[in-house]
Each structure stands twice: as C-alpha cells, then as structure tokens.
Amino acid sequence: MQLHNLKDDSQKVSFVDAVKTGLGRNQGVFFPESLAPLADIDALLDMDFVSRSSKILSHLIGDELPADTVAQMVQNAFNFPVKLVEVEENIYCLELFHGPTLAFKDFGGRFMAECLAQFSQGEKTTILTATSGDTGAAVAHAFYNKPNIDVVILYPKGKISLAQQKLFTTLGNNIHCYAVDGSFDDCQAMVKNAFLDDEIKSRLGLNSANSINISRLVAQVCYYFEAIAQLPKEKRANAHISVPSGNFGNVCAAMIGAVIGLPVAKLSATTNQNDTVPRFIHDKNWAPNATIESLSNAMDVSKPNNWPRVQIMLDNNWFSYDDFYSTSVDESNTQTVMKKIQQTGYVAEPHTAIAYQGLKANLAQGAAGVFLATAHPAKFKDSVEEILNIELDMPKPLADALAKPCLAEDIADDYSVLRDILLAKLG
Numbered sequence: 001m002q003l004h005n006l007k008d009d010s011q012k013v014s015f016v017d018a019v020k021t022g023l024g025r026n027q028g029v030f031f032p033e034s035l036a037p038l039a040d041i042d043a044l045l046d047m048d049f050v051s052r053s054s055k056i057l058s059h060l061i062g063d064e065l066p067a068d069t070v071a072q073m074v075q076n077a078f079n080f081p082v083k084l085v086e087v088e089e090n091i092y093c094l095e096l097f098h099g100p101t102l103a104f105k106d107f108g109g110r111f112m113a114e115c116l117a118q119f120s121q122g123e124k125t126t127i128l129t130a131t132s133g134d135t136g137a138a139v140a141h142a143f144y145n146k147p148n149i150d151v152v153i154l155y156p157k158g159k160i161s162l163a164q165q166k167l168f169t170t171l172g173n174n175i176h177c178y179a180v181d182g183s184f185d186d187c188q189a190m191v192k193n194a195f196l197d198d199e200i201k202s203r204l205g206l207n208s209a210n211s212i213n214i215s216r217l218v219a220q221v222c223y224y225f226e227a228i229a230q231l232p233k234e235k236r237a238n239a240h241i242s243v244p245s246g247n248f249g250n251v252c253a254a255m256i257g258a259v260i261g262l263p264v265a266k267l268s269a270t271t272n273q274n275d276t277v278p279r280f281i282h283d284k285n286w287a288p289n290a291t292i293e294s295l296s297n298a299m300d301v302s303k304p305n306n307w308p309r310v311q312i313m314l315d316n317n318w319f320s321y322d323d324f325y326s327t328s329v330d331e332s333n334t335q336t337v338m339k340k341i342q343q344t345g346y347v348a349e350p351h352t353a354i355a356y357q358g359l360k361a362n363l364a365q366g367a368a369g370v371f372l373a374t375a376h377p378a379k380f381k382d383s384v385e386e387i388l389n390i391e392l393d394m395p396k397p398l399a400d401a402l403a404k405p406c407l408a409e410d411i412a413d414d415y416s417v418l419r420d421i422l423l424a425k426l427g
C-alpha cells in the first residue's frame with residue numbers, strides 16, 4: 001500500500017512506515033494514493049468474518065505482508081463477534097461492542113497492536129494517544145504488558161464517563177494515564193506537538209494509536225462488510241449505513257470500504273452539536289467552533305483529524321457527495337431518540353442513538369438501513385439509566401474496572417509539562 005501525506009504530497013510512505021510513523025510532516029495524515037477494487041464481492045460476503053477480513057486486509061495492505069501473516073494477525077485481533085440486530089422493519093443495528101472494552105475501538109486497537117508487534121521487532125516503542133473516551137481503553141488493553149511497549153494516554157479531565165475512564169486508568173504497569181485540564185481537542189494538540197518534537201520522538205520511539213493511524217482505519221473497514229453480509233440478501237443492494245461521528249475515522253473506514261466494493265448506496269456521518277462537518281457540507285465553509293460538551297462525549301470533537309481523508313475521497317469522486325449525508329443531533333433530540341428506540345425494545349447509549357437518528361432522517365423509502373452501536377450502553381450507565389429510567393446490568397469487565405482505583409495523574413493543558421514528564425519517565 002503506497003500512501004501519501006495529505007498536507008505534503010512529496011512525502012510517500014509504505015503501509016509499514018505509515019503505521020510506525022502515525023502522523024506525517026506538517027501534521028498531515030497519510031492516505032492511500034489509490035484504492036483498487038476487490039474481486040468477487042459476492043463470494044467475499046459468503047465467507048466468515050475472520051476469513052473475509054484477512055482477504056480484505058491483505059488486499060488493502062498489498063505485498064508488504066504475507067497473506068498468512070495477515071490472517072494470523074486478524075485471527076488474534078478479531079476474536080469476538082460482530083452482531084447485526086433488526087430493531088425495526090428495515091432498520092438494523094450493527095453491534096460493535098462485544099470486544100474486551102465494549103466499544104468499536106477494540107477492532108482498530110487490537111489490529112494496530114498486532115501490526116506494531118510485527119513491525120517493531122523488539123525496538124522500544126511508546127504509544128502516545130489522546131482519547132475522547134473509548135480509544136484509551138481499547139489501546140490500553142491491546143498493549144497491556146506487551147514487552148518493550150509503553151502506552152501514554154491523555155484524556156480530558158472530567159469529560160469522559162467513569163466507566164470509560166476506569167477501563168484504562170486502573171491498569172498500571174506499562175499503561176501511563178494523564179487527565180488533562182482541557183478538552184479532547186487540547187489533548188490532540190498535545191499529541192501533535194509531541195510528534196513535532198524530534199527529541200521526544202527518537203528518545204521514546206514515539207507512535208500514535210489515534211484513529212490517525214492507518215492500521216486502525218483499515219481494520220475498521222472489515223466490519224462494514226460483515227454488516228452487509230449479515231443483511232438478508234435481497235436487502236443488500238440499496239443499503240444505507242449511518243455512523244456516529246466525532247473524529248470521522250469510523251465513517252472514513254466505511255467510505256474506504258465503499259470505494260473498494262462494499263455494496264453500500266449511502267453513508268451518513270451524524271454528529272452531536274459539535275457540527276463542523278455538517279455545516280461544512282451545507283455551506284462549504286470550514287469553521288470549527290469551540291468544542292461543546294455533550295451526552296455523546298466521545299464525539300465532542302470540533303476539528304476532526306480524519307476529515308481530510310474523507311474529503312479527499314469525496315473530492316476525487318471516489319464516493320459521491322450526493323450519497324454522503326452529514327447532519328447533527330442536539331442534546332434534547334438525543335434524549336428523545338434514546339426514548340424512541342427504547343419503545344422498540346432496544347437500549348441504545350447516546351452515540352448509538354445519534355447514528356439511529358441520522359439514519360431515520362435520511363433513509364429512502366424501502367431501503368435497508370444500518371446504524372452503528374459503537375459502545376455498550378453500560379459504558380454510559382449514568383446517562384442511559386437516568387434518561388431511560390432503567391437499571392442496567394454491568395458486564396463483568398466493567399464491574400471489575402469500576403471497583404479498582406484510578407491511577408491517572410492530573411496535568412495542565414501545557415505541552416512543556418507533558419514533555420518533562422515523558423522524558424523523566426520514559427526517555
């Protein structure tokens with residue numbers, strides 16, 4: 001896979017280098033220069049999830065990794081199910097929360113860990129990542145106690161749910177967590193600064209596990225094929241998929257899938273009130289506002305890092321602007337929608353509810369729609385229980401994490417503070 005830096009076209013890298021580097025020069029993200037179509041989609045859809053995912057990832061990565069190596073990596077990473085549940089007639093929920101940290105980030109995080117284990121060959125590596133909620137847990141669990149790898153996680157203090165936080169801040173050992181006095185965008189800015197800092201980069205062997213990292217995105221492509229594979233065959237032709245979007249990595253993966261042959265007619269990227277992209281789609285003016293806190297806190301992002309990747313596919317006409325919908329759902333509507341979904345007998349947390357609403361708002365009559373459940377409702381226990389007036393059972397991994405003490409340190413929103421800590425601890 002040949003990739004280029006979307007901010008500096010002269011920087012070309014292989015898949016292995018893109019995974020190891022994370023972010024390119026001038027803070028540009030890497031993206032494939034071209035995406036070849038997959039052969040025989042029908043046969044592919046008939047395969048089981050792991051075999052199909054190995055084929056898709058081998059196709060995307062190309063000859064940099066032997067097919068049997070990719071197959072082994074996929075088997076290790078994707079060791080939990082993907083479920084498609086019919087919620088209403090023609091409306092399906094793709095449940096992506098059956099992994100160890102109960103969110104879709106387990107797919108990307110675990111595949112990235114497999115990639116780095118392959119590529120780092122025993123070199124010291126520090127994974128530095130900012131999380132708006134679920135990346136932290138997925139990455140922490142994927143790398144926990146892996147030799148020669150340290151993980152540093154920044155999160156916006158008090159702005160993620162307790163369950164999200166406890167799933168990574170309670171691990172210790174090689175997992176180092178910092179609660180930043182700022183927003184997720186501030187955390188992302190600190191990560192970006194670290195990547196521009198040559199001394200930090202080389203002394204720590206820095207790598208990013210954000211959805212910036214291409215290995216995470218390609219892994220996420222696989223479950224979109226699984227969604228279509230699980231739809232009744234007669235409904236596959238005209239499917240519409242709705243993705244709750246914050247940093248726009250997940251919908252980017254869906255679009256990559258569409259470009260290489262996933263039969264999906266329309267895509268919705270639905271945001272909360274942090275609606276930079278919906279406004280941009282409407283008036284073509286990129287005007288991020290200050291980040292606003294919401295019930296769907298993992299999507300409280302006003303400068304989505306992955307948008308340039310989505311935009312290039314749209315601008316190149318690899319996927320049509322006409323088939324791409326981006327609307328936003330405000331706080332009170334999020335609650336109303338959660339209650340509406342509850343009436344169907346299904347329980348959705350706020351991010352999932354936003355995807356449902358984005359689908360309902362844009363779905364053509366008679367078409368099949370799939371909305372993504374990106375997190376287990378129990379990860380947002382407090383808001384779900386209060387809004388829906390129910391009591392949730394705690395899945396065991398969550399109950400265990402909640403009982404442990406938080407090991408994170410508080411830090412100011414100041415890169416020089418983080419820099420000193422990193423050099424003292426890991427440099």
Ligand SMILES: Cc1ncc(COP(=O)(O)O)c(C=O)c1O
Nearest residue numbers: 134245246247248249250298374
């Ligand atoms: C539960 C949940 N839903 C949706 C999203 C948004 O995904 P993306 O940032 O890929 O747009 C996130 C991201 O952290 C998340 O944790």
